[in-house]
Amino acid sequence: MTNAMVQMYFRKERFKDNLIQKVYDRIEGYNAPPLWAIVALIVLAALAIVVVTAASIWCMRRGYRFFGVDWKRGNAGQVGVGCLR
């Protein structure tokens, strides 16, 4: 029983050490993302933006008012640019 508990304790400590080492390595940049990962990230973000914008316009055409923009009177009123709304 005692031996099993000791083994469990060692396993837990080893798991913690591995995890900390992985976080440390990742943050210190030893596993810096390659070019394809950065390009993939940008492409995914661009896709997400296109999909969300298209979905918003699709919803607006079906009568939903959207952050002050309306399909029926889309030109009326001016939306401000800024970081957050």
Added chain:
Amino acid sequence: MIDHTIDIQQLSFIKVVQYVCHYLKWANYLFFVLFLLTVFVGLFINSKIWLFFPVYLVGVVLSLSIHEYMHLLVIKKISNNRYVRIQVNWFTFEIVPLKPIKGLLSIVVACSGPLLCTLISITLLLLRSYIMPTSISLLLLAVCYGFHIISFFPISGDGAMIVKGITDLMKGGEIK
């Protein structure tokens, strides 16, 4: 809270930085919590903790200032607006052109700010990957600038303006 109309010619970059600092005074709780989390991670890995302060300043204040100043610059260049309305409260930093900007021009105005910040972020990421692969400050800086990509989504003012611009174009018959 700031809500006033101002001549666009009087708005220099320093003035925009002042507005951003005022905005951060209100919205600082969120940024401060993020900053504390970052510092906690920094302590955990025992790195150079003092580097986070310039990173915080350059990453948050300068990126927001560049973002807003680009909007102002493009509004000044491509539209006939002489006055803009600036609204700053605890959540919103908004620049409203008094004369409405429509169609493609509104898309250009809305994209200018976040696009520049995103490009800076990509440049920093590439710089980190190929020149300084162990720099944690550069990574944090890239993340700070990269957060501006959220502005392209319609939940923010820029995204709403892009949606409005596309709506104008579609209704005007230029896009079917």
